[in-house]
Amino acid sequence: MNYGLDFAFLGNRLTGTIEYYVQNTDNVLLSVSLPPTAGVGSYMANIGKTQNKGFELSLNGVILDNLNGWTWEAGVNLYSNKNKLVELASGADRDESNWWFVNHSINCIYDYQKIGLWQDGDANLQKYVPGGNVGMIKVKYTGDYNADGTPTRQIGPADRQIIEVDPDFQGGFNTRVAYKDFDLSVVGAFKSGGVLISTLYGSSGYLNMLTGRRGNVKVDYWTPENTNAKYPKPGGSMDGDNPKFGSTLGYFDASYLKVRTITLGYNFKQRWVKNAGIDKLRLYCTIQNPFVLFSPYNKESGMDPETNSYGNENAAVTSYNKRLLTIGTNTPSTRNYLIGLNLTF
Amino acid sequence: MKRINIKAYIGTALLTLSLLGCSDILDEQPRSIFTPDYFKSEQGVMGGLTSMYAHLRYIYGQAYYYNSCLTGTDEVTYAQSADANFKDMDLSGVGSITPSSSRSDALWGTAFTNINTASGIIENATTVGTISNALVAEARFFRAFDYFLLVQTFGGVPLDLGAGELKFNTSASRTSVRNTVPEVYTKAIFPDLLTAINDLPAVGRVTGSATKTVARLYLAKAYLTYGWWLENPNKIPTYPTCDRTDPDGHDAKWYYQQAYNVATAAIADPGNFGLLTNFYDVNLGSNDRNKEILLYADHTETSELYNGGSLTYGSGGAPDNFACWMMTWNYTNIRSAAKTDWSSVVSSVQREATQPLGRPWTRMCPTINVIKNTFADKTNDSRYDGTFTTVYRGNWNRGGATNASLYNANNMPVVQGDAILTFLDDEPATAIDYSNSTYKSNIGAGVLPGRADFVISPNGISRIVYPGLWKIGPYRTDNGTTLGQPNAASTRPFNIAKFSELYFIAAEAAVKGATTTAGQSARDLINVIRARAGKWRWNNNGNAAKVEDHSAAMVAATPATIDINYILAERSREYYGEGYRWFDLVRTQKWAELAGSYQICGSNYGDHTPTTVTRTITSNYYLRPIPQGQIDGMEMSAEEKAAYQNPGY
Numbered sequence: 001m002n003y004g005l006d007f008a009f010l011g012n013r014l015t016g017t018i019e020y021y022v023q024n025t026d027n028v029l030l031s032v033s034l035p036p037t038a039g040v041g042s043y044m045a046n047i048g049k050t051q052n053k054g055f056e057l058s059l060n061g062v063i064l065d066n067l068n069g070w071t072w073e074a075g076v077n078l079y080s081n082k083n084k085l086v087e088l089a090s091g092a093d094r095d096e097s098n099w100w101f102v103n104h105s106i107n108c109i110y111d112y113q114k115i116g117l118w119q120d121g122d123a124n125l126q127k128y129v130p131g132g133n134v135g136m137i138k139v140k141y142t143g144d145y146n147a148d149g150t151p152t153r154q155i156g157p158a159d160r161q162i163i164e165v166d167p168d169f170q171g172g173f174n175t176r177v178a179y180k181d182f183d184l185s186v187v188g189a190f191k192s193g194g195v196l197i198s199t200l201y202g203s204s205g206y207l208n209m210l211t212g213r214r215g216n217v218k219v220d221y222w223t224p225e226n227t228n229a230k231y232p233k234p235g236g237s238m239d240g241d242n243p244k245f246g247s248t249l250g251y252f253d254a255s256y257l258k259v260r261t262i263t264l265g266y267n268f269k270q271r272w273v274k275n276a277g278i279d280k281l282r283l284y285c286t287i288q289n290p291f292v293l294f295s296p297y298n299k300e301s302g303m304d305p306e307t308n309s310y311g312n313e314n315a316a317v318t319s320y321n322k323r324l325l326t327i328g329t330n331t332p333s334t335r336n337y338l339i340g341l342n343l344t345f
Numbered sequence: 346m347k348r349i350n351i352k353a354y355i356g357t358a359l360l361t362l363s364l365l366g367c368s369d370i371l372d373e374q375p376r377s378i379f380t381p382d383y384f385k386s387e388q389g390v391m392g393g394l395t396s397m398y399a400h401l402r403y404i405y406g407q408a409y410y411y412n413s414c415l416t417g418t419d420e421v422t423y424a425q426s427a428d429a430n431f432k433d434m435d436l437s438g439v440g441s442i443t444p445s446s447s448r449s450d451a452l453w454g455t456a457f458t459n460i461n462t463a464s465g466i467i468e469n470a471t472t473v474g475t476i477s478n479a480l481v482a483e484a485r486f487f488r489a490f491d492y493f494l495l496v497q498t499f500g501g502v503p504l505d506l507g508a509g510e511l512k513f514n515t516s517a518s519r520t521s522v523r524n525t526v527p528e529v530y531t532k533a534i535f536p537d538l539l540t541a542i543n544d545l546p547a548v549g550r551v552t553g554s555a556t557k558t559v560a561r562l563y564l565a566k567a568y569l570t571y572g573w574w575l576e577n578p579n580k581i582p583t584y585p586t587c588d589r590t591d592p593d594g595h596d597a598k599w600y601y602q603q604a605y606n607v608a609t610a611a612i613a614d615p616g617n618f619g620l621l622t623n624f625y626d627v628n629l630g631s632n633d634r635n636k637e638i639l640l641y642a643d644h645t646e647t648s649e650l651y652n653g654g655s656l657t658y659g660s661g662g663a664p665d666n667f668a669c670w671m672m673t674w675n676y677t678n679i680r681s682a683a684k685t686d687w688s689s690v691v692s693s694v695q696r697e698a699t700q701p702l703g704r705p706w707t708r709m710c711p712t713i714n715v716i717k718n719t720f721a722d723k724t725n726d727s728r729y730d731g732t733f734t735t736v737y738r739g740n741w742n743r744g745g746a747t748n749a750s751l752y753n754a755n756n757m758p759v760v761q762g763d764a765i766l767t768f769l770d771d772e773p774a775t776a777i778d779y780s781n782s783t784y785k786s787n788i789g790a791g792v793l794p795g796r797a798d799f800v801i802s803p804n805g806i807s808r809i810v811y812p813g814l815w816k817i818g819p820y821r822t823d824n825g826t827t828l829g830q831p832n833a834a835s836t837r838p839f840n841i842a843k844f845s846e847l848y849f850i851a852a853e854a855a856v857k858g859a860t861t862t863a864g865q866s867a868r869d870l871i872n873v874i875r876a877r878a879g880k881w882r883w884n885n886n887g888n889a890a891k892v893e894d895h896s897a898a899m900v901a902a903t904p905a906t907i908d909i910n911y912i913l914a915e916r917s918r919e920y921y922g923e924g925y926r927w928f929d930l931v932r933t934q935k936w937a938e939l940a941g942s943y944q945i946c947g948s949n950y951g952d953h954t955p956t957t958v959t960r961t962i963t964s965n966y967y968l969r970p971i972p973q974g975q976i977d978g979m980e981m982s983a984e985e986k987a988a989y990q991n992p993g994y
Binding site for chain 2: 032034035036040043045090092095096130154156237238241242
């Protein structure tokens, strides 16, 4: 199902499209991992039905059309896609080993949810996490409580949460302003909501181990004097040489607004240009990836908030399915400054 | 009409073309993947058999699984750099064993695939027609081998993987039903091993392959273990719940007798196996794959492909053999001085790929009780010296430092090869000066008057500085004059089964009431092992030949009556740090009694004050949790999943 509307107003100075779609997919062919007792590791199968629905909106306008030498054009597009697993082929409503949950996006994480750090004086730490220490990661507990307020069990696999990673909406924009022979254009992109997985900060990259002096990411960690820190106490409870529940450190708000390029150009149209036998002469300078705004990940790390790896790549140990996108130990996007000259004879 | 005809012709022609095309495409000849049909060829069966041996490397030498067989027993506790993988297993209040933290997952995740492959070989061998019974018997041996490991670790496990009991499964089964312990023994382990003993050759088809002797060892051990299970002296629960009655109608005593008979038959008919003259040679790297070793997970330094891992830098995962890193402490922090005022120091014992040293991870360590009690006799019994690195010797020249000599304890000069640090056999008469005020060992080691080496006494052994495990240390022939490749995993085979264990199994069965034959009482059998332990030819501690025979003293010290605790102590002396211990303590139900507390000094350099640590070993821990990956992977209701898990987890 797909509804679309193309429109144009003001003598084609404002054009746009609106589209709404619902796409149902009946046979999703994916690799299914099996429990060890099957004696077989995995197989390809129709895992069930999915649905994608969403809208796309784009607007392009000429705001000033050579008014006293000024021209201003702008465009924006916005789109949102909601993925949902409608049903599993097996009829079950959840598949915890393959991270498929009916009525949730196929792009989800099944993991503990960090709610802070254990602080001095927090009750029942040893009941929640036997062997745990003050300053370690505190994750959500979903179990019952005894009459005296103690948990009926320790924190375990039953406390894992379904965390969807898809954003609420995303889009892009571009604008171009020209005055006489000068022109300036800006291209950008944005995203709102969703979860960004950074294996540089989580436990699968072995880069945020908090255990000793080695080349790890710089983080604000817990000390008795710095109890409001985001990251746990170094050398506390460990799991696989990383902080216990360390995978939760790799989840960030995926929102950002990013300017991809800014270009300022000047076209030489003076007589000497023609006299020199040059057809066109243009001088321009471009900055690629000049800045990122509204990105919690960029604010904390200084790094680009766009993913650069599949889930099973660019980490010390594989912790995620390939279908999830991550920021791993891959070449980051670079900021480039270009000065160029276009010559046409 | 004519037009329609032409259309029909064209249509038919197109259809024919596409049909022809299809028949070509569907003629699939997969080259990059194996399909179940491959097992129906001779080549496929041989490939499957080879994978039986390769699968051992995902269990033996895998350090986290190795840890699960030792940490928490009376042999091993966690060391300074331990994470939850090790602390959880210690049961001393620093963690807890859970379905997601237990490292028995290495076994669970490997065994069923191999069992399925074995079932495929057994089923398809008849179809192929050219596979001998001796080859099929290898598959039967490994199917029994895996089921025996599983049943000891988890209790009852599924015999039906999706295609029926002990059938080759090619379906995508996402449910599972556990059989009971007696079903696993009587339907799978015993019949497979009996056939294997009958069909396997006395001498293996290649070095290290399955033989009659190794099958007898496992059958004897399985009879013994099942006998204990039927008797259940300490009322340890089993799961899935079932009566302790034998479907074959025998009692515990019958099985003890069978264990004795099978073990002594194997000793009487050893093929080309047997005991070596000296204990030292059993575990000496240059003497690997010797006649005492019945089964091992093999590796090689000649090929990364066949080794299964890098020859220069191991990343700490199977199939690498990296178990030896765990009980190696960071000896490279030892410092000796270039000047007598200790203003300039040198790392005098550097990371080297030799059996006493190797790559240090400091994850597991022996307790003080091991050094003082298990190995109380360090002079007659060669096994303490043949198990631990007790002297760390200078190797700085091989590491590139050019100093001809260095100053060590008491500012006495040492040259390369001299003792830099010694773990003393006993507490010295003079108090050790652990101050490190003048002679800064950098690892909190002490000084005794007149000695050039730093020293630590048994009471000073800590979670950060402790005798290393020489037994399984690395051995390479390509070091030359350098430190070699200490960061590679061990290229030695990881030993799994030894001829000597037949004596222990027969002796244990005799203690449990088996009728013995003349000259093979429990005491006689144990004395064979003890007499051998008294024969020295080399002294690791002194790094020099020591040809001495203390057999008479060893035999004289054997108690008149052998009991289970004595057999367990003797087993620990023989197999310390090889991964036997948890199984031994669980089989004999002595875990809580023997490992309930231990002594060790703390995790900081210079801490030489022993503390007593108490463990809480409840009866539910005698079964490991079913790994979370299995629970997550099954498509069953929450109640069914809860019922699949062992109680208490």
